[in-house]
Amino acid sequence: MSYEYERVATPVSGLRLHLNENTAGCSPAVIEALRTLTREQIAEYPDYEAVIEATAARLHTAADSLLLTNGLDEGILVASMVALRANTGDGEGIVVVPAFDMYAACTDALGGRVIQVPLGDNFAFPVERLIDAITPSTRIVWLTDPNNPTGQSIPREAIVGVATAASHAIVFVDEAYADFRGRTLIGDSLLRQHANVVVGRTFAKAYGLAGIRAGVVIGDPVTIARLRRVAPPYGLNVCAAAAMPPAFRDRAYYDWYVDQVAQSREVLYAGFERLGVRYWKSDANFVLARFEGRGPAIASALAGRGVHVRDRSNDPGCEGCLRVTAGVVEHTRRFLAALEAVL
C-alpha cells in the first residue's frame, strides 16, 4: 500500500472552507511587518533569535524546548526522520485513523511500516486498542488533539497511557487545532514526565499564516535537540520570521478570530439540526457532518455555487461525510444558505 498526501484542487475563487484555513486573513500587523523587510534581509539567511524568543514567550515555554519549522508539515517530517533514522527494516509508525495524511506519508516515505488503529464507535479514542498495537518495533505514535477530521479531543489520561506504553518511541501530539479548544499539553507536567512526547503546533490556523508556512515542535530539550540535529537549518523563511512576532502581539485579532470560530461552530450545529443533518460537535475550526450516500454529490453541488468543503467520504468511518471549516461567522452563514439551496 502506498501512502501519500492527497492534494486537493485549490479553487481560484469562491469561499474556501475545505482546508481549515483562517477565513479572515492574517492580522494587518503582519502585512505592516512584511512591508518593512529590506532587500538585504531577503538576500540573507534569516536570524532566528527574535522569533524564537517571541514564540517561547507566546507559548510559555523555553527557547531550548522548541524547534521552529516550515509549517507543522516540516515538524512531522523531521519527527519521522528522527524516529526512523536508525530503522533496520522493522520500524513502525502507528496512526489513529481517520487522520491527517502526512503522518502515514512521512512514516512510509522513511521506510516505516504504517500501523492503522481505527477510532471507535462515534469516533471514540481507541486507547486500549492503540496500547495493544504498541510493540518493540514502534518508533513513533501519531496523535491529533483535537482530531482532524472529527474535531474530537483525546482525554489527557489516554495520552499518558500511550506515552507510558510507548516510552521507547516518539509520541507526536499534533495540536494544530488546539487554539480553538483552549487546552494544550505545553506547560503540562506530562511533557516533563515523558520526554518521548512532543507537541506540534501550527500558526496557519488561528494566526492565519498558512501561506507563509510557520510551525513549531515543543518538547523536552534533549528530544528537541535530536530533532534539531536533522532539521534543515533554515526551514523557517525570513518572511515567516518577520511575520510571527507581530502576529503574536496582536492579541485582539487572535481573540476575535478564536471567538468567530466558536460562534461559527454553534451556527453550524444549529443549521445542521434545522436541516436534519447528522454532525459531530467539534473542538476545532471545522465541523464534520454526514450526508450518507449524498456526500460527494453535495460537495460538488456546493462547489458549483462557489462554496468549497472537503469530502472525507473515503476516510475510515467517515462514509458520506463532509468537513466544513468554521471561520468568520458571515462565511458560515453563506455556507448554510448554499447548503440549504442544494439540499
Ligand SMILES: Cc1ncc(COP(=O)(O)O)c(C=O)c1O
Ligand atoms: C492535523 C494537522 N496537522 C498539521 C497540519 C499542517 O500544518 P501546516 O500548515 O503548519 O504545515 C494540518 C493542516 O491542515 C493539520 O490538519
